[in-house]
Amino acid sequence: MSSHIDRPAATRGGVLGWLQIHLPKIVLSPTLAITGVFVYGFIIWTTYLSFTKSRMFPVTKWEGISPHVKLWANPVWEKALENLAIFGILYIGIATVVGLILAVMLDQRIRQEGVIRTIYLYPMALSFIVTGTVWKWMLNPGLGLEKLMHDFGWASFKFDWIVNSDMAIYTVVIAGVWQSSGFVMAMFLAGLRAVDDEIIKAASIDGASQPIIYWKVIFPLMRPIFLSSFVVLSHLAIKSYDLVIALTGGGPGYSTALPATFMYSQTFTRNHIDIGSASAVMMLITVAAIMVPYLYSELKAQKGVRQ
Amino acid sequence: MSIQVGGQLSSTQKFWRFVLYTLLIVFAFVYMAPLYVMVVTSLKSLDEIRGGNLMMPPLDPTFDAWVKSWSYACVGVECTGINKYFFNSFKMAIPAVAISTFMGAVNGYVLTKWRFKGADIFFGLILFGCFIPFQIVLVPMATILGKLGLAQTTPGLVLVHVTYGLCFTTLFFRNYYQAFPDELIKAAKLDGAGFFRVFWRILLPNSLPIIVVTVIWQFTNVWNDFLFGASFASGDAAPMTVALNNVVNTSTSVKEYNVDMATAIYAALPTLLVYVLAGRYFVRGLMAGAVKG
Numbered sequence: 001m002s003s004h005i006d007r008p009a010a011t012r013g014g015v016l017g018w019l020q021i022h023l024p025k026i027v028l029s030p031t032l033a034i035t036g037v038f039v040y041g042f043i044i045w046t047t048y049l050s051f052t053k054s055r056m057f058p059v060t061k062w063e064g065i066s067p068h069v070k071l072w073a074n075p076v077w078e079k080a081l082e083n084l085a086i087f088g089i090l091y092i093g094i095a096t097v098v099g100l101i102l103a104v105m106l107d108q109r110i111r112q113e114g115v116i117r118t119i120y121l122y123p124m125a126l127s128f129i130v131t132g133t134v135w136k137w138m139l140n141p142g143l144g145l146e147k148l149m150h151d152f153g154w155a156s157f158k159f160d161w162i163v164n165s166d167m168a169i170y171t172v173v174i175a176g177v178w179q180s181s182g183f184v185m186a187m188f189l190a191g192l193r194a195v196d197d198e199i200i201k202a203a204s205i206d207g208a209s210q211p212i213i214y215w216k217v218i219f220p221l222m223r224p225i226f227l228s229s230f231v232v233l234s235h236l237a238i239k240s241y242d243l244v245i246a247l248t249g250g251g252p253g254y255s256t257a258l259p260a261t262f263m264y265s266q267t268f269t270r271n272h273i274d275i276g277s278a279s280a281v282m283m284l285i286t287v288a289a290i291m292v293p294y295l296y297s298e299l300k301a302q303k304g305v306r307q
Numbered sequence: 308m309s310i311q312v313g314g315q316l317s318s319t320q321k322f323w324r325f326v327l328y329t330l331l332i333v334f335a336f337v338y339m340a341p342l343y344v345m346v347v348t349s350l351k352s353l354d355e356i357r358g359g360n361l362m363m364p365p366l367d368p369t370f371d372a373w374v375k376s377w378s379y380a381c382v383g384v385e386c387t388g389i390n391k392y393f394f395n396s397f398k399m400a401i402p403a404v405a406i407s408t409f410m411g412a413v414n415g416y417v418l419t420k421w422r423f424k425g426a427d428i429f430f431g432l433i434l435f436g437c438f439i440p441f442q443i444v445l446v447p448m449a450t451i452l453g454k455l456g457l458a459q460t461t462p463g464l465v466l467v468h469v470t471y472g473l474c475f476t477t478l479f480f481r482n483y484y485q486a487f488p489d490e491l492i493k494a495a496k497l498d499g500a501g502f503f504r505v506f507w508r509i510l511l512p513n514s515l516p517i518i519v520v521t522v523i524w525q526f527t528n529v530w531n532d533f534l535f536g537a538s539f540a541s542g543d544a545a546p547m548t549v550a551l552n553n554v555v556n557t558s559t560s561v562k563e564y565n566v567d568m569a570t571a572i573y574a575a576l577p578t579l580l581v582y583v584l585a586g587r588y589f590v591r592g593l594m595a596g597a598v599k600g
Contacts, residue, residue, distance in 0.1 A: 024417040035473070038444065
C-alpha cells in the first residue's frame with residue numbers, strides 16, 4: 001500500500017501551509033504526549049521508586065538496590081512466583097487444549113453452531129470480579145458443589161480446595177479457564193475457517209484420516225494463532241489480579257498470592273512502596289520479554305505485506 | 308471440514324455424531340452453570356438457600372434480594388445499596404469510551420493516511436502501552452491524580468481509562484484504515500479537501516463497523532475494570548466492580564448469598580447485554596486485541 005499522498009494545500013505557503021503540513025503530527029501529539037508521560041514516564045518513575053526509601057509515600061531519597069534485595073528475600077514473593085508458575089502453566093495449557101477441542105468440535109458442521117458458540121464465549125464479557133464472586137459461592141464447601149453432590153447421593157464427596165491452602169490456587173485455574181477458554185475457542189475457530197479447503201481435500205485424497213489431517217496439516221498451519229493465544233493468555237495470567245481478589249482474596253493466608261496481588265498489598269496496605277515498585281518492575285520485565293518480540297514480529301510482518 | 312452431511316450416514320458415523328453432540332451439550336451446560344447458579348440463587352430466600360442446593364430452582368421465586376442489593380445493601384459501612392455505584396460506572400464509561408474512541412479514530416487516520424517519517428516507530432511505542440502490567444503505573448498515577456485534585460473522583464477514572472485505552476483504539480482504527488483505499492482520499496485531496504474534511508466526509512462515514520467494535524471493546528474493558536477503580540476511587544466514586552467486591556466482603560452477621568448474587572448480576576448485566584446484542588462485533592474486538600487486524 002502506498003504511503004505517499006499528495007498534499008496540494010502545502011503549496012499555499014504561510015501559516016496555513018505550515019499548519020497543513022504539520023497538522024497530522026499536531027493531531028497525533030496529544031496521544032504521543034500521553035503515552036510519553038503516562039506510559040514511559042511512569043515506567044521510569046516506578047523504576048526509580050524501586051531504588052528509593054519510599055514507604056507510605058513516594059519519596060526521592062536514594063536507597064540503592066536494597067528494595068530489590070528485600071523483594072527477593074520475601075517468602076510471600078517467592079510464593080507469588082511459584083503460584084504464577086503453577087497458575088500460568090495450567091491456565092494457559094488447559095485453556096488452549098479446551099479451546100482447541102471446542103473449536104474442532106464446532107468445526108464439524110454443527111447444527112445451532114451460533115447458539116453453542118455464544119454460550120462458550122459469554123464468560124469473556126464478564127468482569128473477573130463477577131466470575132470470582134460466582135465461583136467463590138459455587139466452590140464454598142458448606143453450601144456449594146459439595147452439598148450438591150451430597151444431595152445427589154454421593155455422601156463422601158469432599159471439595160474444599162478454596163479453603164485449603166495447598167489447593168486454593170487450582171480453584172483460580174478453574175475459574176480462569178472457565179472465563180477464557182471460549183475466547184481461545186473463538187480464535188481457533190476463526191483459524192480453522194481460514195485454512196484453505198484445497199489443502200484439506202488434497203490430504204484426504206492422499207488417504208489421510210480426519211485426525212491425521214488435523215494433527216499433521218491443519219494445526220501446523222495455525223501456528224500464528226497458537227502464538228497469538230499464548231501471548232494473550234500469558235499476558236492475562238501475569239496481570240491477574242481481580243480474579244484472585246474476588247475468589248480467594250489471596251488466601252487462605254497468602255497461599256494464592258500472585259505478583260499482582262503482592263504488588264498491591266505491599267504498596268497500598270503494607271506501606272512498602274519501594275518493594276511494591278520493585279515487584280512491579282519485575283512484572284513489567286516479564287511481560288516485556290514476551291510482548292516486545294511478539295509485537296516486533298507482528299509489525300514487521302505487516303510491513304512486509306504492505307510493500 | 309469434511310464429515311459428510313446429508314445422504315446416508317454409516318452407523319459408525321452416526322455414533323460419532325452422537326458423541327460429538329453429547330460432548331458439545333455437556334460443555335454448554337458447564338459454561339452455563341455459573342450463570343444459572345447466579346440467577347437462581349438471587350431469586351431464593353436465605354432459608355431456601357440453606358435448605359436446598361446450587362442447582363435447585365427457586366420454589367418460591369422472589370426479587371427481594373434484587374431490591375435489597377439495589378437500595379439497602381451495605382457497601383462497606385454505608386448501607387444505601389449499589390444503585391449509586393451502578394451509575395458511577397456509567398458516568399465513568401460513557402465519556403471514557405467516547406473520548407478514547409474519537410482520539411483513536413483520528414490517530415488511526417494520521418498513522419495510515421498522513422504517514423510521516425517515524426510513524427511506524429510511534430505506532431510501536433503507542434502499541435506497547437496496551438500490554439504493560441498496570442501495576443507499573445499505579446503509584447505515579449495516584450500521585451498525579453492527587454496533584455490534579457482528581458483522586459477519588461469519576462473524572463479521574465475517565466482520565467485513566469482514556470489514557471490506557473488509547474493504544475487499543477488507535478490499534479483498531481489503524482488496522483481498519485490501512486485497508487481503506489488510498490485512491491478515494493487522493494481524489495478528494497485533488498478536489499481541495501483538507502485534512503479534517505477528508506476525515507469527516509470520507510473516512511468517518513465508512514467507519515461504522517470499526518466504531519462499533521471499538522466502542523464495545525472499550526465499554527467492556529472500562530466497565531469490567533477493577534484495578535484502577537480499587538486504586539483510585541474506592542469511596543463514593545467507586546465503580547460497580549469495586550462495589551460488588553465490597554458487598555461480598557462486608558462482614559455482616561449473616562452471609563447473604565442471594566444479595567451477593569443479585570449484585571453480581573447487576574455488575575454483569577450491561578456487558579452481558581452488549582454481548583448478546585452485538586456478539587459478532589464483540590468477537591471481532593477480541594480478535595483485533597490479539598493484534599492481528
